[in-house]
Amino acid sequence: DAGITQSPRHKVTETGTPVTLRCHQTENHRYMYWYRQDPGHGLRLIHYSYGVKDTDKGEVSDGYSVSRSKTEDFLLTLESATSSQTSVYFCAIFKGQGTSGYTFGSGTRLTVV
Amino acid sequence: TQLLEQSPQFLSIQEGENLTVYCNSSSVFSSLQWYRQEPGEGPVLLVTVVTGGEVKKLKRLTFQFGDARKDSSLHITAAQPGDTGLYLCAGANSGGGADGLTFGKGTHLIIQP
Numbered sequence: 001d002a003g004i005t006q007s008p009r010h011k012v013t014e015t016g017t018p019v020t021l022r023c024h025q026t027e028n029h030r031y032m033y034w035y036r037q038d039p040g041h042g043l044r045l046i047h048y049s050y051g052v053k054d055t056d057k058g059e060v061s062d063g064y065s066v067s068r069s070k071t072e073d074f075l076l077t078l079e080s081a082t083s084s085q086t087s088v089y090f091c092a093i094f095k096g097q098g099t100s101g102y103t104f105g106s107g108t109r110l111t112v113v
Numbered sequence: 114t115q116l117l118e119q120s121p122q123f124l125s126i127q128e129g130e131n132l133t134v135y136c137n138s139s140s141v142f143s144s145l146q147w148y149r150q151e152p153g154e155g156p157v158l159l160v161t162v163v164t165g166g167e168v169k170k171l172k173r174l175t176f177q178f179g180d181a182r183k184d185s186s187l188h189i190t191a192a193q194p195g196d197t198g199l200y201l202c203a204g205a206n207s208g209g210g211a212d213g214l215t216f217g218k219g220t221h222l223i224i225q226p
Contacts, residue, residue: 031211042218043156043201050211058213090155094210099163101146102203102214104155 003027006091006105013112019078021108023091025071031094032074033102034058034066036087043090049074081112115140117204119217127225128194134187134220136202143207145178145185146214150199161209192224 003026033048045058047066092102144163148156162178175188203214
C-alpha cells in the first residue's frame with residue numbers, strides 16, 4: 001500500500017447538496033488524480049493535479065471542482081450533487097517514473113438520492 | 114478522444130485453461146499498463162509495457178505490446194481461481210501518464226474450480 005486514504009468510504013447524499021471527498025497521501029507525490037468508475041464506462045478521469053494549487057480538467061469534469069492546498073491532500077467537490085454522479089470514486093497517485101503506473105486508493109462509493 | 118477497446122468483456126473458464134484478453138486502439142500510446150481489480154478495492158498495477166513488440170512475463174501471465182504501440186494482450190496460462198477479477202488496460206500519452214491514463218472498460222474474468 002502506497003499510503004493513500006480516501007474518505008469517506010461510503011456516502012449517501014440528497015440531490016442538490018454539496019459533497020466533498022478527500023484523498024490523503026503520505027508519500028508527497030506530485031501527481032494526484034480523481035477518477036469515477038461506472039458500469040459500461042470503466043474508469044474516467046475527472047480532474048488531476050500536478051502540484052499544490054496546480055490542477056487540470058479531465059474527460060468528465062463538469063459538475064466537479066478540486067482543490068489542492070497541500071501536497072498530501074486532494075479534495076473533490078460536487079457543488080450540487082445529481083443522481084448522475086452516483087458512482088465509485090477513486091483517487092490515484094503517480095510517482096512520476098515511466099513504468100511505475102498509478103497507485104489507487106480503495107474508493108468512495110457515493111449514492112445521490 | 115482516445116479509446117481503448119477491451120475484449121472479451123466477460124470470460125468464465127475452468128481452472129487449468131488458458132485465456133487471452135485483448136486491448137485495442139486506433140491511437141498510439143507511449144506506454145500501456147495492465148491492472149487487476151478486486152471487488153471493493155482500487156485497481157492494482159500488474160505491468161507496464163513501453164517498447165513496441167515488448168513481451169513481459171509475470172509468473173503465468175504474459176503481456177505483449179503491439180509493434181505499433183496501439184494494442185496489447187494479456188495471456189494467462191493454466192488459470193487458477195485466484196486469477197478471478199476485473200482486468201483493465203490503460204494507455205498513457207506521455208510521461209508515463211502524468212496527464213492521466215485512458216482506461217479500457219475492463220474484462221471480468223471468472224475462473225471456476
